[in-house]
Amino acid sequence: MEKIEREGGAGAVAPAPVTIRRAAPGDVQGIVVLVNHHARLGQLLPRSLRSINSTIDDWLVAVVGGEILGCVSLLRYTSGLVEVRSLAVGENRQGLGIGSKLMQELIIVARKRNIPKLFALTRVVGFFERFGFKVTDKAFFPEKVWHDCQQCPLRDNCDETAVVLDLLAE
Numbered sequence: 001m002e003k004i005e006r007e008g009g010a011g012a013v014a015p016a017p018v019t020i021r022r023a024a025p026g027d028v029q030g031i032v033v034l035v036n037h038h039a040r041l042g043q044l045l046p047r048s049l050r051s052i053n054s055t056i057d058d059w060l061v062a063v064v065g066g067e068i069l070g071c072v073s074l075l076r077y078t079s080g081l082v083e084v085r086s087l088a089v090g091e092n093r094q095g096l097g098i099g100s101k102l103m104q105e106l107i108i109v110a111r112k113r114n115i116p117k118l119f120a121l122t123r124v125v126g127f128f129e130r131f132g133f134k135v136t137d138k139a140f141f142p143e144k145v146w147h148d149c150q151q152c153p154l155r156d157n158c159d160e161t162a163v164v165l166d167l168l169a170e
């Protein structure tokens with residue numbers, strides 16, 4: 001995978017270059033810290049070390065100075081249904097383009113894997129729309145609803161929006 005390096009924008013906390021790359025087993029601890037921090041803030045579902053470790057080939061990380069400051073993963077339900085999961089950028093590094101670089105690279109990976117469609121349940125709809133995702137109905141993703149939503153305390157008052165990106169459409 002191509003490494004992407006960029007400088008932070010004006011007022012950036014991190015002037016060091018950002019590298020977006022496939023995750024490696026040594027990244028698992030950094031990913032779990034990042035994801036579960038955002039999970040405690042109610043922004044993401046938590047992920048266990050074991051689940052990250054067993055899906056490490058499906059993760060991308062954003063690294064600055066050896067530190068993992070961003071991550072995202074593909075979570076496969078069926079060959080035709082793959083979720084963008086656990087997208088997070090460290091709180092003091094947001095707004096520097098790291099999330100966008102992760103999404104752009106994830107879409108490249110999804111295309112290389114011939115994934116026809118990506119979906120997400122999200123509160124940051126505007127962010128996903130920047131990459132061509134369209135708002136859709138959660139009812140189109142029964143596997144997701146069955147796997148995750150049944151256990152969620154917010155299931156009857158879900159404030160997340162389903163978005164989908166058709167990778168075969170272009």
Ligand SMILES: CC(C)(COP(=O)(O)OP(=O)(O)OC[C@H]1O[C@@H](n2cnc3c(N)ncnc32)[C@H](O)[C@@H]1OP(=O)(O)O)[C@@H](O)C(=O)NCCC(=O)NCCS
Pocket residue numbers: 038043044086087088089090093094095096097098099100101120121122123124125126127130
């Ligand atoms: C959402 C998130 C990953 C974006 O990462 P980021 O590195 O801050 O995003 P970028 O700097 O690449 O932002 C790119 C653009 O998206 C915009 N954007 C960021 N968050 C947005 C949001 N919530 N809604 C709409 N647009 C948003 C930015 O304003 C920026 O626009 P600009 O270039 O015109 O200034 C990050 O804010 C985050 O980790 N949030 C908490 C966890 C979360 O909610 N994850 C999504 C779960 S589905």
